[in-house]
Amino acid sequence: MRPILLNPGPVSLSEGVRQAVAQMDLCHREPEFFELQDEVIQGLVDIYQCDPAQWTAVLVGGSGTSAMEAMIASLVPDTANVLVLENGVYGERLSRIANIYGIRHQALEAAWGDKIDLKALADLLSSGEFSHVLAVHHETTTGRLNPVDDIASLCTELGVLLLLDAVSSFAAESIPFEQESLQAIAATANKCLHGIPGLAIVLCRRELLQQDIEPRSLSLHLPGWAEQQAKQSTPFTPPVNALLGLAQALKELNKQGGWEARRSRYRNLAGQVAETCQKLGVKQWLPAEVSSCVLRSYHLPDGMTYNELHDGLKQQGFIIYAGQGDLAAQLFRISTMGEISDYDMARLVQALQTVIAG
Numbered sequence: 001m002r003p004i005l006l007n008p009g010p011v012s013l014s015e016g017v018r019q020a021v022a023q024m025d026l027c028h029r030e031p032e033f034f035e036l037q038d039e040v041i042q043g044l045v046d047i048y049q050c051d052p053a054q055w056t057a058v059l060v061g062g063s064g065t066s067a068m069e070a071m072i073a074s075l076v077p078d079t080a081n082v083l084v085l086e087n088g089v090y091g092e093r094l095s096r097i098a099n100i101y102g103i104r105h106q107a108l109e110a111a112w113g114d115k116i117d118l119k120a121l122a123d124l125l126s127s128g129e130f131s132h133v134l135a136v137h138h139e140t141t142t143g144r145l146n147p148v149d150d151i152a153s154l155c156t157e158l159g160v161l162l163l164l165d166a167v168s169s170f171a172a173e174s175i176p177f178e179q180e181s182l183q184a185i186a187a188t189a190n191k192c193l194h195g196i197p198g199l200a201i202v203l204c205r206r207e208l209l210q211q212d213i214e215p216r217s218l219s220l221h222l223p224g225w226a227e228q229q230a231k232q233s234t235p236f237t238p239p240v241n242a243l244l245g246l247a248q249a250l251k252e253l254n255k256q257g258g259w260e261a262r263r264s265r266y267r268n269l270a271g272q273v274a275e276t277c278q279k280l281g282v283k284q285w286l287p288a289e290v291s292s293c294v295l296r297s298y299h300l301p302d303g304m305t306y307n308e309l310h311d312g313l314k315q316q317g318f319i320i321y322a323g324q325g326d327l328a329a330q331l332f333r334i335s336t337m338g339e340i341s342d343y344d345m346a347r348l349v350q351a352l353q354t355v356i357a358g
């Protein structure tokens with residue numbers, strides 16, 4: 001039996017997506033590919049009913065980090081002064097990327113898992129010094145869902161542009177696209193969208209692609225990709241099979257009721273895991289109210305190492321995820337993204353009981 005992936009991407013695939021990925025050999029310079037590319041772009045813009053006159057999706061070969069990097073390198077001008085919100089690995093990664101590209105920036109830091117201080121954010125933005133905010137929506141390090149509505153409202157009020165890492169939330173959590181401040185989000189095919197790895201996505205306002213920014217990278221320069229994609233072309237070889245899979249995954253998302261239905265499903269599954277863990281005396285690392293629907297983190301069971309827990313569950317057909325950095329010794333993470341059936345969930349509950357309670 002295939003293992004069920006409870007790590008935060010790549011996810012367990014539906015049978016439909018698995019077949020779509022390998023359905024045909026397709027040359028990326030043929031009209032069939034360009035139809036597929038148009039379908040995927042349109043499908044991504046439609047998930048949150050963004051106005052296609054204002055928004056487009058740019059597809060780039062790469063991982064979630066490529067989406068973050070492409071967004072920052074090609075959409076933040078040299079004149080910018082950026083405030084980066086950090087409360088985990090991915091917030092820190094945003095700063096690292098800004099650093100690599102020589103973009104002026106400052107961080108508003110919180111400890112991993114702690115909340116972003118909105119009062120401090122308001123004070124910093126009120127100074128008028130910052131042109132852009134870079135933030136992570138769902139900080140996968142701990143499962144904390146950062147308050148993107150409050151952040152976007154503050155940015156709109158104070159005339160600051162917001163670029164969001166939504167790599168582990170796009171298609172499953174609410175994103176305030178109606179806020180003027182929100183200019184672009186980074187995403188990937190292989191998380192809440194239920195596709196395969198290899199496709200980085202930046203959904204952005206068309207206007208932003210018109211800025212006169214000197215390319216800082218050849219292969220991650222979004223205006224170059226967008227220009228070619230708009231003309232039914234592509235600058236470089238795209239991950240063709242990832243697009244085949246994503247087209248099918250988008251159809252399945254729509255059929256299942258869109259992002260809100262996906263959020264309900266994830267919440268339900270996460271709730272079942274949390275309930276089982278609670279019965280087994282395993283404490284959540286963050287309260288459910290501040291956790292995303294996608295992933296929750298838990299203290300390691302008393303007297304058990306992560307490897308013991310991981311290996312026990314792997315033997316039963318489930319792959320869980322370790323904590324990052326210093327958190328590795330304290331917690332484990334369970335994501336409920338991907339194609340997880342009620343039967344899989346019933347088996348997982350059994351497996352947790354067997355491995356933790358013996």
Ligand SMILES: Cc1ncc(COP(=O)(O)O)c(C=O)c1O
Nearest residue numbers: 063064065090138140165167168
């Ligand atoms: C919020 C967030 N941003 C960025 C990334 C980086 O994605 P990748 O590992 O595909 O480069 C991840 C990966 O888990 C993530 O959760």
